[in-house]
Amino acid sequence: MDPIVATTVSVISAATPLLLAANGELVAEKAGVLNLGVEGMMLVGAVSGFAVTLITGSATLGILAAASAGALLALLFGLLTLGLMANQVATGLALTIFGVGVSSLVGAGFVGTPVERLPRLDIPGLSDLPVLGPLLFGHDALVYLSVAMVALTAWFLGRTRAGMILRACGENDEAAHALGYPVIAVRFAAVLFGGVMSGLAGAFLSLSYTPMWVEAMTAGRGWIALALVVFAAWRPWRLLIGAYLFGGVTILQLHAQGLGLFAVPSQVLSMLPYLATILVLTLIAAGSGRRRLDAPACLGRPFRPPA
Amino acid sequence: MLRIEARPEPSRRMLLATPFLAVLLTVVSGALLFALLGRDPLVSLHAFFVTPVSSLYGLGELGLKATPLILIGIGLAAGFRANVWNIGAEGQLVLGAVCGGGVALWFWEVDAPWVFPLMVVAAVAGGMAWAAIPAFLKTRLEVNEILVSLMLTYVAVLLLSALVYGPWKDPEGFNFPQSRMFGEAALMPPVVEGTRLHAGILVALAVALAAWLWQARTLSGFALKVVGLAPAAARFAGFERRRTVWLTLLLGGGLAGLAGLFEVAGPIGQLVPQVSPGYGFTAIIVAFLGRLHPVGVVLAALLVALSYIGGETAQIEAGLPQAVTGVFQGMLLFFLLATDFLIRYRLRPVARRRGAEGG
Amino acid sequence: MTLKTTRRTLLAGAAATGALALPGSRLLAAEQVKAGWVYVGPIGDHGWTYTHDQGRLDVEKALGDKVVTTYVENVAEGPDAERVIRQLAASGNDIIFATSFGFMNPVIRVAKQFPKVKFEHATGYKTAPNVAVYNARFHEGRTVIGTIAGRLSKSGIVGYIASFPIPEVVMGINAFTLAMRKRRPDAQIKVVWVNSWYDPGKEADAAKALIDQGADIITQHTDSPAPLQVAEERGVSGFGQASDMRKFAPNAQLTAIVDHWGPYYVERVKAVLEGTWKSHIIWHGLKEGMVQIAPYGPRVPEEVRAEADAVKQGIIDGTLHPFAGPIRDQAGELRVPEGQSLSDEELLKMDWYVEGVQA
Numbered sequence A: 001m002d003p004i005v006a007t008t009v010s011v012i013s014a015a016t017p018l019l020l021a022a023n024g025e026l027v028a029e030k031a032g033v034l035n036l037g038v039e040g041m042m043l044v045g046a047v048s049g050f051a052v053t054l055i056t057g058s059a060t061l062g063i064l065a066a067a068s069a070g071a072l073l074a075l076l077f078g079l080l081t082l083g084l085m086a087n088q089v090a091t092g093l094a095l096t097i098f099g100v101g102v103s104s105l106v107g108a109g110f111v112g113t114p115v116e117r118l119p120r121l122d123i124p125g126l127s128d129l130p131v132l133g134p135l136l137f138g139h140d141a142l143v144y145l146s147v148a149m150v151a152l153t154a155w156f157l158g159r160t161r162a163g164m165i166l167r168a169c170g171e172n173d174e175a176a177h178a179l180g181y182p183v184i185a186v187r188f189a190a191v192l193f194g195g196v197m198s199g200l201a202g203a204f205l206s207l208s209y210t211p212m213w214v215e216a217m218t219a220g221r222g223w224i225a226l227a228l229v230v231f232a233a234w235r236p237w238r239l240l241i242g243a244y245l246f247g248g249v250t251i252l253q254l255h256a257q258g259l260g261l262f263a264v265p266s267q268v269l270s271m272l273p274y275l276a277t278i279l280v281l282t283l284i285a286a287g288s289g290r291r292r293l294d295a296p297a298c299l300g301r302p303f304r305p306p307a
Numbered sequence B: 001m002l003r004i005e006a007r008p009e010p011s012r013r014m015l016l017a018t019p020f021l022a023v024l025l026t027v028v029s030g031a032l033l034f035a036l037l038g039r040d041p042l043v044s045l046h047a048f049f050v051t052p053v054s055s056l057y058g059l060g061e062l063g064l065k066a067t068p069l070i071l072i073g074i075g076l077a078a079g080f081r082a083n084v085w086n087i088g089a090e091g092q093l094v095l096g097a098v099c100g101g102g103v104a105l106w107f108w109e110v111d112a113p114w115v116f117p118l119m120v121v122a123a124v125a126g127g128m129a130w131a132a133i134p135a136f137l138k139t140r141l142e143v144n145e146i147l148v149s150l151m152l153t154y155v156a157v158l159l160l161s162a163l164v165y166g167p168w169k170d171p172e173g174f175n176f177p178q179s180r181m182f183g184e185a186a187l188m189p190p191v192v193e194g195t196r197l198h199a200g201i202l203v204a205l206a207v208a209l210a211a212w213l214w215q216a217r218t219l220s221g222f223a224l225k226v227v228g229l230a231p232a233a234a235r236f237a238g239f240e241r242r243r244t245v246w247l248t249l250l251l252g253g254g255l256a257g258l259a260g261l262f263e264v265a266g267p268i269g270q271l272v273p274q275v276s277p278g279y280g281f282t283a284i285i286v287a288f289l290g291r292l293h294p295v296g297v298v299l300a301a302l303l304v305a306l307s308y309i310g311g312e313t314a315q316i317e318a319g320l321p322q323a324v325t326g327v328f329q330g331m332l333l334f335f336l337l338a339t340d341f342l343i344r345y346r347l348r349p350v351a352r353r354r355g356a357e358g359g
Numbered sequence C: 001m002t003l004k005t006t007r008r009t010l011l012a013g014a015a016a017t018g019a020l021a022l023p024g025s026r027l028l029a030a031e032q033v034k035a036g037w038v039y040v041g042p043i044g045d046h047g048w049t050y051t052h053d054q055g056r057l058d059v060e061k062a063l064g065d066k067v068v069t070t071y072v073e074n075v076a077e078g079p080d081a082e083r084v085i086r087q088l089a090a091s092g093n094d095i096i097f098a099t100s101f102g103f104m105n106p107v108i109r110v111a112k113q114f115p116k117v118k119f120e121h122a123t124g125y126k127t128a129p130n131v132a133v134y135n136a137r138f139h140e141g142r143t144v145i146g147t148i149a150g151r152l153s154k155s156g157i158v159g160y161i162a163s164f165p166i167p168e169v170v171m172g173i174n175a176f177t178l179a180m181r182k183r184r185p186d187a188q189i190k191v192v193w194v195n196s197w198y199d200p201g202k203e204a205d206a207a208k209a210l211i212d213q214g215a216d217i218i219t220q221h222t223d224s225p226a227p228l229q230v231a232e233e234r235g236v237s238g239f240g241q242a243s244d245m246r247k248f249a250p251n252a253q254l255t256a257i258v259d260h261w262g263p264y265y266v267e268r269v270k271a272v273l274e275g276t277w278k279s280h281i282i283w284h285g286l287k288e289g290m291v292q293i294a295p296y297g298p299r300v301p302e303e304v305r306a307e308a309d310a311v312k313q314g315i316i317d318g319t320l321h322p323f324a325g326p327i328r329d330q331a332g333e334l335r336v337p338e339g340q341s342l343s344d345e346e347l348l349k350m351d352w353y354v355e356g357v358q359a
Helices: A003-030 A038-056 A059-083 A088-110 A132-137 A141-159 A161-171 A173-178 A183-209 A221-231 A236-259 A266-287 B012-036 B041-053 B056-081 B089-106 B115-141 B145-165 B200-217 B219-229 B231-237 B241-268 B279-289 B294-318 B322-339 C003-010 C015-020 C048-066 C079-090 C101-113 C138-152 C167-183 C200-212 C226-234 C262-274 C302-317 C344-348
Strands: B002-006 B345-349 C033-038 C067-072 C095-098 C118-122 C131-136 C157-162 C188-193 C217-221 C237-242 C253-259 C281-284 C291-293 C334-336
Touching: A003 A038, A003 A132, A003 A141, A003 A161, A003 A183, A003 A221, A003 A236, A003 C200, A038 A059, A038 A088, A038 A183, A038 A221, A059 A088, A059 A183, A059 B322, A088 B279, A088 B322, A141 A161, A141 A183, A141 A236, A161 A173, A161 A183, A173 A183, A183 A221, A183 C200, A221 A236, A221 A266, A221 B145, A236 A266, A236 C188, A236 C200, A266 B115, A266 B145, A266 C188, B012 B041, B012 B294, B012 B322, B041 B056, B041 B294, B056 B089, B056 B200, B056 B241, B056 B279, B056 B294, B056 C079, B089 B115, B089 B145, B089 B241, B089 B279, B115 B145, B115 B241, B200 B241, B200 B294, B241 B279, B241 C079, B279 B294, B279 B322, B294 B322, B294 C067, B294 C079, C033 C048, C033 C079, C033 C262, C048 C067, C048 C237, C048 C253, C048 C262, C067 C079, C079 C095, C079 C101, C095 C101, C095 C262, C101 C118, C101 C131, C138 C167, C138 C217, C138 C237, C138 C253, C138 C291, C138 C302, C157 C167, C157 C200, C167 C188, C167 C217, C167 C344, C188 C200, C200 C217, C200 C226, C217 C226, C226 C237
Parallel strands: C033 C067, C033 C095, C095 C118, C118 C131, C131 C281, C157 C188, C157 C217, C217 C237, C237 C253
Antiparallel strands: B002 B345, C253 C291
16 A cells, blocks of 8 residues: 555544544534533443453354443433533543543453454445545444544534524523524433444544554543534534644654654654644634634533523 | 523532532442452452651642642642643643752852742742743734643653753763752751651742732632633723733743742752653643632642552552553543532522423 | 650550660661551552562561561652651661652652661662662563564564653663674654553554554563553564563463562561661662563563573673664664673663664
């Protein structure tokens, strides 16, 4: 494979977990809920997906298990923040701590055992094309799902009535309630969706990216996903740019090291993805004039059903 | 049929009772969890809650661990009240450690009383400078401070690493990533013999007291509350949003930088690649558990510190795997957050009515 | 004085002996020893910490009832480490193994407060009457695998996934390069720093990048099997690190450097049992079995196996020195003339790279 093609394929892989998790969180935040527990949900998804795939031999069951695990943790979050109106920031952080612990506990017996990588798409003829083959037709299901979900989310939020209701709950919950929309239920659904997507992101890590289970294997990707939602100014298509930018710079700095291009300490090169994200967002903000890049107005605030 | 009803004002009784309720619920669930894992529940709970505070050294450790949490928590609480989301306190802590530590290393052979104050100034300035970046970008370009402050955290840690592996490496340190040990003049003065507790705890408590007074009494404190609750009204009343953003971010950054200095000039005694086990993030939890109130922050900091230390003790005394301590901590936090509900709301039975709607 | 006994009697068995164990009145030889381990990572890392824990389990197997072991994992280097080490000492452990460089200063400080407890620090350089230092000559293993790489690489480019530029890692890179270039003078070793001991995703990315740049052999100084997994998938070969990673790369793994701490730990715990423990600084390698070479993989042909075995034997006999001159550095300067070799002191401080390394 041509090095440039190979590198691009690596970038696509690196961006996928970020994209899946950020996509889920974006929907939750659009509905007005800030869930900082992405890292925890990703990890329970990773360990569940791995464990079930290992035990049953079926990757499909594993992926379903991962989605369910993420949803389960999101359910807990929903009960606390939407049911008991607990503070969302603190609950999300608690969720991360809990999720890390639970996943380590459950996964203890699975360390040191490999599992078969998710099967890659293999269309005779198309997958063998020199450049387009590996680039477009050589990925596994979750990669395609990540991009498809972005499109689906954009369509749902922008073009459907349900999506409009969801956005209304995030922008002005009291008005939405007055119009008769079930704000709490909508938010709950959005949070569960976020959990499912984070779980799938975790499954991608443990079943495709590095098919193994190790403690805390998300290595902070959940936090990057949260930042990417902000970067995308809560717009789904922008998520693609953010995830691929971040993933791309991450991979490229490794290449730069391998080529011995810059005589700077490796830590400086490692800083590049983070600096690039800030820089690009600043440029976007500066260039867009005074266009609103604000979060959904009700983000993080609990909804109190008026008496 | 029960209905949720907001209380006209927070229940005093519940405010005091809920922490105990939460701890009780955690104890019960924890005991179940430990028993399920085949460990003695009583030994485990004892290790978590009692052992850490049953010796002078233990109490000192509690204060030592709570010090950075209080300092940073106060700064963050002020910001969160004003709806300014500083998620990068960890990075500001590191910058404070770098700047303060840098001064200590520059004057490592000097034994004079002005070294330490200079370190403090440098550390606070460093933390503030790091927080100034998100402040600038937010006030000038509406760039969200969550993203900027979070990304800068990673940059700060890498910067520290580059320094400690490179130009600031101890020439007599066998080429390991550590700076020289700080000289005597650059270390935190201890306060209790037989413990590692240093003057930092006094500073932290003083800061908490000052924050409490400032918040309760002065106009700026009131302004902070208003700006957070209703920016339009605040603007109308003349309080400037931009000034608030700068003020709270600089305050948060400065305090975090100070906390960083206290860590490297206190228990660590030098610069190393990892100067904080995540205090900047834990302080966010502390700020909210403390309900963004200085007194609450102090209490929450002590409780959270206890849960971390208890986790270590539980590994040693009860043989619990470290993962369980994470689960236990998560449960404690969940119960604390859940019981919060009882302070602000109450459940009222509603008589069933014929005809008209249900709930 | 008796806080210790309360905890001991709560723990399993040996209640009678526990009640009598006043500090200082213990006989030189003991009937039972309590041994504690402090880990910087999780035992589930399948790398550094995992192999230390295997060593601990070996101690349990070898000494049965005569030893009670405890461990604490995920202990961050820094202030927390000191507290954990102290707690292990205070809760009755007779010997404590601290398995990371960053625990050095905490160990020294705690050792002063607990003169009757024995401490062993891995990969450090500070000792005391009750503090010993132990280290493994991992670079000897690198010489062996460098030999294999020199014979089997077609492109002559090796991808080296490294964690941090500490002397141990630098030594490893150099030993590998020297051995490889003896067989393949034009070999190029490309080093990528992932700035972490343990991040499977990043390690995998680094491996992919290096393979994309022409490396057909991958080696690593990081802890997870991720690089080897990538190698297996891409059809290139590689070497396992710290433990045999064959399960993850049945074809790609040529062999692995295995850390084998068991025999050393058993020996030291026995010494405490028999009252013969003394402080020392040791640096064991292939000869003592602290470093082992895993069985060869299917891609290593007979004659290469024989050559690798001969190199291994030469190191064990002392006839082959991993750093025998002539050695030139990256700039081409002759650092070690023919007939001489680098001493242990020079190795422990190594901060320069030999010719052929691109770091």
